[in-house]
Each structure stands twice: as structure tokens, then as C-alpha cells.
Amino acid sequence: PTKVEYNGNKVNSIAIKEDRCMYCGNCYTMCPALPISDGEGDGVAIMVGGKVSNRISMPKFSKVVVGYIPNEPPRWPTLTKTIKHIVEVYSANANKYERLGDWAERIGWESFFKMTGLEFTHHLIDDFRDPAYYTWRQSTQFKF
Template sequence: AVNASRCMYCGNCYTMCPAMPLASGEGDGIVLMVGGKVSNRISMPKFSKVVVAYIPNEPPRWPTLTKMIKHIVEVYAANAKKYERLGEWAERIGWEKFFELCDLEFSHHCIDDFRDPAYYTWRQSTQFKFTKHIEA
């Protein structure tokens, strides 16, 4: 059971117990995020970015969501370089251009303002390079 007076809507209980009835008939929706990755290949791991802040929940086939994803994938496939990941492509052309090409509306919900102390102080990647040690 959710203690409503203490709940801060983090959603963690849902990941632990997917059967929890957290869905809201009125407010239910989908956030579409793109460009994140865990891989160290070419560039550091990245967080995904919100590109559509709200898409109605339309089971069982989610037509609005699937249409948007299909369009993004088609634009990406037509414009990115071979082996370029979506996030890397968007960064190369600029996110403004990404929104324009994918016919997505930019809103204040899409602004990437994630910053915490780790952003400046912690090593964020396992990428490294070997350097040659020279004896004095």
C-alpha cells in the first residue's frame, strides 16, 4: 500500500512491484526519451533526453507513440552516418535540428537541466587511454 502522505512520486515501488495499481485513468501518459546509452563506444555514456513530454496512453497498440517512434527512426536512418548512434547523431547536428527534422515540438519540458555534484566531481565514464610511461 502507498502511504499517500509520504509519497513523492518517485515510482520506485512500481519497479519493485509492477502489479501495484499506480496507473491513473486521467493523468496516465508516456514520456518519450531518446539518445541515452551505456556503451563507451566512441563517446561517453549519456542520459536520454525528453523529446516528447506527454503522449496519451492508448493500449493495446499505442498508435500515437508508435507513429512518433517510427518517424524518429526513419529520420535517423535517413540522416545519420553509418554506425552512428541516435544520440551521437543528434549531438552532431544539434538537438535543435533534431527536433526540427523529427517534427517534434520543443517545450520547456524538454530542457536538459540535470546537474548534481557528480556532474562536476565524479568520473562519469569508464573510458580511458593508455599513456606511455617514460623513465627519467
């Protein structure tokens, strides 16, 4: 515990030894007001296509389609511009009522990246498969 200046008053708080911080995230997930203190690496990733619903296709995880956008509060201009662009390309090309993940799977993720103009890098490759993926029933969808 230490005293810090807050609104002109000295208040009890904690101080982080920045040289010992390994960015594990335990503190700021418990205390969202705590700023993430890595000024250089602080950024935002965009994930799309995930869904919980069983409608039409099985539930699926989102995929990372943009690995890093700088954190630019309070209006996040790069982030909002990128999201707006993704949504506009999706809405102009998907079928009516087709969800983004279903659209991307129908046209192929390669086409998704071509159409949106987003850069595909090896950091975005998602080849993780738990063995349960092939053996467990994961949805209420049936094929007779």
C-alpha cells in the same frame, strides 16, 4: 485487506483509498499488475539518445524528447507512430553506425527537433549538472 471480485470469485486483495493516493509509485512498482489509477494523467514519455557504451563517445543519459503521449493499450498507436517517425528520420540522416545520441549531438539538438518535427517545450530543457560531472572521471576514454 478486502475481498474483491476476480473471475467470478471473491478473493483476498487490497483496496486503495483513491482519495488519499498521491501517486508516489511505491505500490505499482512493486506490483506491475496494479493499474496506475490516474486515468487522465496516465501517459508515456519518449526518451532518446542514452547509451552505456564507451564506443566513440562517452556514456550519456537519454533526453526526454516527447513529454506526454496518452497511454493507449493494447497497441499504443500514437506512441508507435511517433517512435517509428523518430527512427525513420534518424536512419535517413545519420551516418552509418552512428548512434542516435551521437547523431543528435553532431547536428545539434535544435536540428534534431527541427528535422523530426517534434515540438520543443520548456518542459524538455535538461540543465541538471551534478558538480561531479566536471571533476570525476566517468569513462574509460582517454585524451593524450
